[in-house]
Amino acid sequence: MKHILSLIFAALFLGSCASEEQRPIEISAGDYHNAVDRITNIMVHDIFSPPVASRIYAYSNIAAYEIIAQNNDAFPSFSNTYHNFTDIPAPDTTKQINYRLAALVAQLETGKKLIFSEDDISTYQDSLYSIWEQQNPASFRDSKEYGLQVVAHMNEWINSDNYKETRTMPKFSVYSDDPSRWQPTPPTYMDGIEPHWEKIRPFALDSASQFRPQPHPEFSLSEGSDFYNELMEVYNIRREMDKTGDESEEIQMARFWDCNPYVSTQRGHLMFATKKITPGGHWIGVCKIAAKKSNLSFEETIYAYTATSIAIADAFISCWEEKYRSELIRPETLINKYVDENWTPVLQTPPFPEYPSGHSVVSGAAAMVLTHIFGNDFHYDDDTEVQFGLPVRSFTSFDQAAREAAMSRLYGGIHYRAAIEKGLVQGQSLGSYIVEDLELKPLQPQTAGL
Known part of the structure; x- marks a missing residue:
């Protein structure tokens, strides 16, 4: 009798273990949002430049998306769009691969290889891996293995985009007799960042110069020339805003869209950096807000992030190509030299040439992609900057937000009007091209998955 009872208990125990081992690993869209946020926070900490940050977003999201595309016909691979890309390895269908888990592994591992503070991501990964492995050891092992296989394949492609080569190229020379040529600006007088970014391989664009904007005014x-009038507009707008103080709508707008990771603050003999999100990081945040409001599924969420990050990354390549081709001087430099030596902009001038406005190009491109995915009249509250001490701003569409982001640079005192208006057109044209090239489909809120 005791022997029979022992066999029964043993069978029940083994059955329980088998059941536990087969329990599916639950991964939600929220897990992916958290992973993207983790990479964003590390990039803020590591102070990555806006162009470099856009590259990290693009590759890490692509790694995840291409895995999802292997298992879901609703989300076709973008591999025909990428330059010099070969399809990721096919999964072993005899294994217990959880494609959501594999996608998260690929996203985090790819991001970890592209940032500095790898330990921060490793600690985060370890906490997730411990939970997943307990839920289903076999599925965790097979899924992680496949994710890492894709990362190894991606690394070959990533390492061939000319990024490493640009690390050893010469700095931007500031020595010139040309009065229109960009010069370093206060307070740190930094060298121009990423002067060779146009050499980075684009993701969808044919070339960095494909959407080169119309020339800025000569x-x-x-007095009376178009360029002089634009210069004085920057000067006079700042003076008018001073009359209403820091509470003016224009100043609030400028600060909300600042997104400058290089801000330096001086207190007596002490100078320290204020870490902020990049313009691309802000629009990735907007993508998160839209995806959560629309209740997108895990797969749909990655789809939205990937399309948006590709548009942002190519927008920086396109924008930087013109910045270091035209090498236009910033308003602050000319105003201090020829108009008013005591004038200062509302925002700290970023360390690179003026034309076109990076915010305008990137915002225009991101807004076109997001509009196509979520719709024309997508109302949302943007709380992306709350963590940096700024209030929520509300928008009735992505286009409205993009136009405000662009105009904020005039109110901030760091761009002429031409850089804003023509840069926005450049970004919108580029964004429309991305929509068509990736054959993006809408994900309307009422049809979004759970």
Whole structure:
């Protein structure tokens, strides 16, 4: 009798273990949002430049998306769009692969290889892996293995985009007799960042110059010239805003869209950096807000992030190509030299040439992609900057947000009007091209998955 009872208990125990081992690993869209946030926070900590940050977003999201595309016909691979890309390895269908888990592994591992503070991601990964492995050891092992296989394949492609080569190229030379040429600006007078970014391989664009904007007004300090009028507009807008103080809508707008990771603050003899999100990081945050409001599924969430990050990354390549081709001087430099030596902009001038406005190009491109995915009249509250001490701003569409982001640079005192208006057109044209090239489909809120 005792022997029979022992066999019964043993069978029940083994059955329980088998059941536990087969329990599916539950992964939600929220897990992916958290992973993207983790990489964003590390990039803020590591102070990555806006172009470099956009590259990290693109590769890490692509790694995840291409895995999802292997298992879901609703989300076709973008591999035909990428330059010099070969399809990721096919999964072993005899194994217990959880494609959501594999996608998260690929996203985090790819991001970890592209940032500095790897330990932060490793600690985060370890906490997730411990939970997943307990839920289903076999599925965890097979899924992680496949995710790492894809990462190894991606690394070959990533390492061939000319990024490493640009690390050893010469700095931007500031020595010139040309009065229109960009010069380093206060307070740190940093060298121009990423002067060779146009050499980075684009994701969807044919070339960095594909959407080169119309020329800015010809440089002239003669009263009445188009360029002089734009210069004085920057100067006079700042003076008018001073009359209403820090509470003016224009100043609030400028600060909300600052997104400058290089801000330096001086207190007496002490100078310290204020870490902020990049412009691309802000629009990735907007993508998160839209995806959560629309209740997108895990797969749909990755789809939205990937399309948006590709548009942002190519927008920086396109924008930087023109910045270091035209090498236009910033308003602050000319105003201090020729108009008013005590004038200061609302925002700290970023360390690179003026034309076109990076915010305008990137915002225009991101807004076009997001509009196509979520719709024309997508109302949302943008709380992306709350963590940096700024209030929530509300928008009735992505286009409205993009136009405000662009105009904020005029109110901030760091761009002429031409850089804003023509940069926005450049970004919108580029974004429309991305929509068509990736054959993006809408994900309307009422049809979004759970």
